[in-house]
Amino acid sequence: MKRTFLLIAGLFFLTPHASAEADVSAVAWRPDQPLIIRSVLPIDCRLVRGFTHGPVDGREDTRYSNGVVGEWAGLTGIPAVNYRVFNGNNGLHLTLPDGGFDVLQVRGDWRGKVYLNSDSLMDPKVKPLCEIPLRKTLAHHGDAERLSFFYSEGQTGTLKHVSLFRVESGSLRGGSQEVATRGKCVTPVQVSAPWKDWTKGVTAITLKMRVENAETGAVVTVRVGDVLDARRKAMIVDLRVPAPGDYSVTLDIPDQIYLPPKAKWKPLPRLDGAVAPKPSIDVSIESADGVAFESVALLAHSVPRAQALPEAVAWRKFLLRGLFAALSEPRPWMHLKDGAPVREQIANHPTIKRYEIAITELLETAEIARLLAPDDPLIVQYHNWIYQNIDRRKPHPAPVLSKEADAPRWAVCVRDNWGEQAHIARWWLDHRMTSNGELGGGPQDDTDMFQVWQCLPMIESEPLGADLRAASHKLTDILLDRYLEEGINQRSMDALHAYEEGVNQLALNAWWNYGDPVHFERVMQAARSASRLMVETKDGRLHFVSDRKVGIEEARNGYPTIGNTPGTWNWAPARLMFHPMYVVADYNRNPAVLERFAQWGETWLGYQAPNAFVDKVEIATGKPVRTSNLPASANISPVDEFLALYQLTGDAKWRRPYQMGVDGGGFSGAPAQYGRSIHALLRWPEPYQSYHRKQYSEAGSGYAGFFVNQDRALLDKWLSDSLSWFQRYRHMNTAAEQKTDRVLTYNATTALSCYLGDAPNRNRWLNLGAVSYEGLQGKDFAALVWDAGPKKLKVAVYNFADRERTGRMRVWRLQHGRYRIRTGPDRDDDGSMNEAIMEQQTELQRYSAIPLRLPPRQVTVVEIEQLERLDDIRDRADLAVSPLDTRLAGETLIASIHNIGNQPAANVRVVLKRDGKVVAEQAIARIDAPRDAKPRVVQLRFAAVKSGDVLQVDPNNDVPEIAEHNNSLVCVKPDSESGRE
Numbered sequence: 001m002k003r004t005f006l007l008i009a010g011l012f013f014l015t016p017h018a019s020a021e022a023d024v025s026a027v028a029w030r031p032d033q034p035l036i037i038r039s040v041l042p043i044d045c046r047l048v049r050g051f052t053h054g055p056v057d058g059r060e061d062t063r064y065s066n067g068v069v070g071e072w073a074g075l076t077g078i079p080a081v082n083y084r085v086f087n088g089n090n091g092l093h094l095t096l097p098d099g100g101f102d103v104l105q106v107r108g109d110w111r112g113k114v115y116l117n118s119d120s121l122m123d124p125k126v127k128p129l130c131e132i133p134l135r136k137t138l139a140h141h142g143d144a145e146r147l148s149f150f151y152s153e154g155q156t157g158t159l160k161h162v163s164l165f166r167v168e169s170g171s172l173r174g175g176s177q178e179v180a181t182r183g184k185c186v187t188p189v190q191v192s193a194p195w196k197d198w199t200k201g202v203t204a205i206t207l208k209m210r211v212e213n214a215e216t217g218a219v220v221t222v223r224v225g226d227v228l229d230a231r232r233k234a235m236i237v238d239l240r241v242p243a244p245g246d247y248s249v250t251l252d253i254p255d256q257i258y259l260p261p262k263a264k265w266k267p268l269p270r271l272d273g274a275v276a277p278k279p280s281i282d283v284s285i286e287s288a289d290g291v292a293f294e295s296v297a298l299l300a301h302s303v304p305r306a307q308a309l310p311e312a313v314a315w316r317k318f319l320l321r322g323l324f325a326a327l328s329e330p331r332p333w334m335h336l337k338d339g340a341p342v343r344e345q346i347a348n349h350p351t352i353k354r355y356e357i358a359i360t361e362l363l364e365t366a367e368i369a370r371l372l373a374p375d376d377p378l379i380v381q382y383h384n385w386i387y388q389n390i391d392r393r394k395p396h397p398a399p400v401l402s403k404e405a406d407a408p409r410w411a412v413c414v415r416d417n418w419g420e421q422a423h424i425a426r427w428w429l430d431h432r433m434t435s436n437g438e439l440g441g442g443p444q445d446d447t448d449m450f451q452v453w454q455c456l457p458m459i460e461s462e463p464l465g466a467d468l469r470a471a472s473h474k475l476t477d478i479l480l481d482r483y484l485e486e487g488i489n490q491r492s493m494d495a496l497h498a499y500e501e502g503v504n505q506l507a508l509n510a511w512w513n514y515g516d517p518v519h520f521e522r523v524m525q526a527a528r529s530a531s532r533l534m535v536e537t538k539d540g541r542l543h544f545v546s547d548r549k550v551g552i553e554e555a556r557n558g559y560p561t562i563g564n565t566p567g568t569w570n571w572a573p574a575r576l577m578f579h580p581m582y583v584v585a586d587y588n589r590n591p592a593v594l595e596r597f598a599q600w601g602e603t604w605l606g607y608q609a610p611n612a613f614v615d616k617v618e619i620a621t622g623k624p625v626r627t628s629n630l631p632a633s634a635n636i637s638p639v640d641e642f643l644a645l646y647q648l649t650g651d652a653k654w655r656r657p658y659q660m661g662v663d664g665g666g667f668s669g670a671p672a673q674y675g676r677s678i679h680a681l682l683r684w685p686e687p688y689q690s691y692h693r694k695q696y697s698e699a700g701s702g703y704a705g706f707f708v709n710q711d712r713a714l715l716d717k718w719l720s721d722s723l724s725w726f727q728r729y730r731h732m733n734t735a736a737e738q739k740t741d742r743v744l745t746y747n748a749t750t751a752l753s754c755y756l757g758d759a760p761n762r763n764r765w766l767n768l769g770a771v772s773y774e775g776l777q778g779k780d781f782a783a784l785v786w787d788a789g790p791k792k793l794k795v796a797v798y799n800f801a802d803r804e805r806t807g808r809m810r811v812w813r814l815q816h817g818r819y820r821i822r823t824g825p826d827r828d829d830d831g832s833m834n835e836a837i838m839e840q841q842t843e844l845q846r847y848s849a850i851p852l853r854l855p856p857r858q859v860t861v862v863e864i865e866q867l868e869r870l871d872d873i874r875d876r877a878d879l880a881v882s883p884l885d886t887r888l889a890g891e892t893l894i895a896s897i898h899n900i901g902n903q904p905a906a907n908v909r910v911v912l913k914r915d916g917k918v919v920a921e922q923a924i925a926r927i928d929a930p931r932d933a934k935p936r937v938v939q940l941r942f943a944a945v946k947s948g949d950v951l952q953v954d955p956n957n958d959v960p961e962i963a964e965h966n967n968s969l970v971c972v973k974p975d976s977e978s979g980r981e
Contacts, residue, residue, distance in 0.1 A: 024134040025105045026219045026238040027167055031211075031245025034171045037103075038252035039235050040164035041315070044095035047072060048121055049432050050081030050440035051737045053322020055092060058232030060107055060160040065327045067357035071108065071158045074151040079326030080739045082442040085478050086434040091121055092149040094162065100142035103165040105238055106132050109157030115148040116141060121434065123150040163236055172204060172250050175301050179281060182296040184212070187220065187287040191298045195227070195279040201257040201308025202227065204301040205283060206250040210294040214241045218289035222249075225282035227256040228316075228368050231361065241291060250301070254315050255308035259371050266374060269367040270387050272341045276368055313376065316369040320382055321736060323362040328738035329445075332359050338390045362386070378731055385732050399723035404800060406857060408829045410712055410754075411782035411798035413719035417751030418778050420726035422464055424743065425453050427734040429467055437474025441740025443483060444497065446475055447505045448741035451762035454508055455752045458772035469512050476505055480522075485552045487526030487580065488533075492551035495544075495566070495573035499763075500741070503530070507579045507765065510587070514847060515966035517880035517898035520587065521935045524900075526580035528933040529555045531596040533577060535562060535619065541603040542596070543619050544574035562619045569615030569628075578641055579765040584933065585648050586767075588902045588962060589874040592933040594648060601645045601654065610660050630666040640766050643678060647768070655684070662691055674761075675702020675718040675750030681758055681768045683789060703753035710786065712831065718750035757785035757813070768813065771795060774849070775807030781854065786831060790815045791866040796826060799854035808849040809862065816845040818868040826859040833861040845873050847963060871960075877901035877929060878962035879908060879953045881969050886951065888971050893945040897953055899927040899936045905959045912942050912971075913950040920944075947973045 027037060045056050054062035054071055064070035064079050072078045077089040104114070113128040129147070130138060149159070179193035195202070205224060217240055224235040234253040241247065258279045259265075269275055281300055285291075332355040336345055346352050346359060366386055369379045384391065401412050402419075428449065432439050439446040450472055457465030479502030483490060489501035503526050510516075510523040532555040534542050545559045547566035566574050578597065585594040607614035607624065616626040639658045646654035658679060672680070680692050681704075689708070696705035702718035705711070725747050726733065733743050745761065752759035757770030770788030773781075780801045787794040790813060799805050821840050824833040844850075844864070854860050878901030885896045893912070899905050905927045912920040920942050930936045942951075952968040954961070961967075 026240040029239045034248040036168050036250045038166040040101045042094040046093045047081045048083040048091050052078050055162045065330050065358045071160050073158045081440050083438050083440050086436050086438050090150050094147045100144040101164040102140050102167045105163040108160030110159035111155040112151040118148050176299045179300045180298040186292045189285040192282045198258045199305050200302040201305050203255050204252045206299040208297040209247045211244045212294040213292040215289045218291050220287040223284045228276040230277045255311035257308050257312045271363045271367050275364045313373045320365050320369050325737045327358050328742045333386045336389050381731050414751050414754045414782040417723050421748050424733045437471050439740050443478050444500050445741035452745040455759050459755050460778035461774040486529045488529040489551045492549050495547045495550045498550040499576040507583045510583050515963040516882050517900045518882040518884040520900045523580045524584050524933050527584045527593045530577035542599045547574050564625050582644050591931050608657050611664050630664050644766050672701045672704040674746040677704035678766050680704035680708045702750035722747045755783045757788040770813045772810045793864040795862045798859050802856050805854045807852045810849050816870045816873045817866045819844045820865050822863045826861045873962045875902050876960045876962050877903045877905040880966035893942040895940045897938045901962050904928045910953050911955050
């Protein structure tokens with residue numbers, strides 16, 4: 001069929017009866033000249049880098065999760081996607097199918113520029129394809145692969161819908177039937193017809209209209225309904241009618257198919273009631289110019305269902321993906337339960353009902369998609385995810401293990417679980433991260449995503465670990481610039497979201513960049529501010545005041561009124577603010593921080609007695625408000641804070657609340673959640689250790705059960721279930737593009753604990769990790785920490801590679817002391833070393849590196865046992881430099897020398913080396929310790945410095961320190977990457 005492009009400037013003219021934008025973009029139409037207008041559906045639609053369906057979903061009123069209209073307007077972003085800092089959520093990018101387009105029509109009062117085939121996420125600042133509102137017609141763009149929309153500064157209008165069309169003259173041949181007619185009528189006109197043959201799909205409709213009266217250049221809007229969803233249109237197009245006459249237009253819509261008869265529904269929908277309207281074709285014709293028709297005829301073009309099915313299913317999947325992402329943060333489907341009709345639950349459950357409009361649309365779309373393509377793996381994945389709570393107790397498929405000849409099953413399960421976690425992180429870094437470190441959920445929710453990844457760099461230092469740390473640096477810059485002040489949130493808000501404003505990220509960075517003074521001082525500042533959120537009473541008690549109003553204002557000025565303590569024994573988000581305090585105290589036993597933490601602990605410890613657990617008090621009087629015989633069981637409870645104090649101080653009194661719970665017949669805080677129980681990782685006096693062995697003796701105990709019972713069989717269920725989960729829902733954790741705070745990895749806790757000895761996660765900050773690894777690829781090895789504590793360590797490592805691998809294992813829980821290290825094979829994989837291939841005695845402390853030489857396809861066991869305990873390194877000074885605040889400007893080096901330890905450092909030498917020789921030297925008489933949680937820094941300047949020179953503090957190790965790895969760095973120019981020696 002010959003193709004003619006009708007967008008000729010001479011055919012367009014403005015009238016006072018239609019908007020200039022609609023008139024310019026309307027398809028030119030002339031009597032007795034049939035047109036075919038083909039809808040061009042984008043393959044992909046992204047706000048910056050986040051998927052969205054809204055601008056192209058056939059609705060001009062796309063909804064937020066709460067039912068409010070949420071079309072893209074500019075700075076505020078859209079449901080589930082928020083790149084607020086990166087270019088202010090500017091840049092909507094449509095990926096187009098082959099063939100280009102002839103017509104662009106934009107609905108709404110949005111204003112901005114449109115660029116063709118730009119691969120930039122930023123406004124390219126070149127001549128645009130056009131501006132919206134359109135001021136001139138567009139030529140055919142057959143080479144169009146991508147359209148990018150950038151809003152104008154200050155605009156607040158809404159982009160309601162974007163439509164793209166190809167236009168040609170002529171008519172479609174064959175396959176059509178007249179299904180409805182209208183006699184004399186005036187716009188608006190509705191033409192509808194029932195559809196009775198479900199075996200046929202509708203690919204196009206033709207309108208034949210005899211226009212009796214029309215203003216010169218009148219614009220009519222034709223809307224073709226989506227046959228399975230009355231909320232949206234399959235096509236919306238503006239056409240210009242220049243004069244009375246006979247007109248014919250064929251609208252090639254996205255292929256539409258109808259649901260089969262209920263007798264053929266398999267599987268049956270979970271959602272009760274009608275999921276789609278009655279089968280029909282619905283077309284409306286509207287005009288602000290009041291066009292009159294002598295007659296209107298509607299013809300339908302049909303094809304066999306199988307021919308229309310692929311495009312129809314692709315459209316439903318596109319909608320399903322967008323609707324799911326938009327509702328993923330509140331995720332009301334998690335409140336659905338088995339045993340009651342779903343619509344009844346939606347109407348009656350107070351939480352679900354808040355999202356009734358959105359969840360109904362999502363569930364109906366999911367059910368329709370499943371009925372159209374019951375075996376489509378992605379549709380099945382969405383369907384199962386949405387109804388996961390209903391199916392919680394149903395059996396699930398076994399995981400598909402990698403084929404590794406002769407490799408132990410535990411090693412394959414552990415490594416394959418790692419692979420799933422690495423895949424999730426890598427996908428988000430590659431597909432969603434912008435150059436400033438945003439992942440598109442808003443910086444505050446992006447911090448949650450980093451929390452679920454916190455163990456990954458400890459397993460693979462490079463490349464994944466390095467990429468995660470680099471991304472975290474960038475995100476942290478945003479948080480410090482816009483959201484944090486003195487280490488905590490600028491805006492007052494509830495405690496959970498206050499923590500997520502970046503307090504969590506500062507604490508994470510201090511672990512990922514252990515010993516870096518800038519990261520440490522940032523979290524130290526957060527700890528100082530967090531400690532000021534508590535109020536001290538006249539009798540010396542210390543309490544958090546509020547879960548609902550937390551921020552720098554409250555830290556500085558306190559609270560005007562004081563009532564009861566916030567939260568419950570089980571859950572009080574204010575206690576998340578202990579995270580930075582814990583990190584600081586764990587590094588250097590900082591007295592200002594640790595004493596404050598301990599004072600809070602003493603306060604609550606004093607309230608507890610056997611069978612009388614107090615979890616809420618009146619702050620002013622100290623009078624208990626709520627007491628129970630036995631506190632609720634949870635993995636987030638004050639028991640964790642008490643155990644943190646035990647870890648920090650070694651004082652057995654902090655174990656008493658937990659022991660009292662056990663004595664009372666319960667196990668507060670002790671269930672193995674996601675295979676993790678922090679309590680199981682500590683040594684307890686009898687009868688508590690035996691209690692743990694019994695408590696964690698069943699298959700669901702995961703790593704906790706393995707650790708206390710030394711029975712590897714207890715790992716298998718968790719490792720298998722976790723791997724099955726992440727394999728089944730690989731799309732849901734990646735390309736489904738949930739809100740960044742909803743990609744959760746708690747199910748991987750057991751596998752990650754096998755590698756590290758513990759696996760902290762989002763909002764689970766207590767960390768008993770025993771080891772980390774460097775120089776190894778995650779795909780090449782699996783590890784199992786058999787035993788870990790302050791005096792001993794046993795780790796089994798399996799090398800999947802066909803050649804020897806070398807790397808390092810750093811220790812984290814061992815006390816400073818002299819140790820015997822034995823390394824050897826476990827040929828029969830019974831957990832015991834056959835013989836020691838290497839044995840040595842050496843001094844170890846936290847962060848000491850132990851070289852690993854791993855023979856191919858073999859289990860290697862490393863056993864470490866204390867021979868002599870030495871001083872506590874946390875009571876030392878710690879001189880440190882950081883690439884974050886050391887600058888080489890020209891030939892002048894501006895170096896900041898920090899003390900982040902517990903003791904002052906005197907007579908500190910600082911040297912500059914070139915090719916291993918000292919070329920400059922300065923001395924610092926004294927650097928005090930930050931015992932008040934305020935930084936201690938001395939700034940030095942060196943002249944005639946070259947890139948590649950090495951700055952080194954205390955080169956002869958005259959000062960006993962917490963760490964030595966942070967004493968030197970390589971000087972680099974500003975456009976190079978800093979690196980440590």
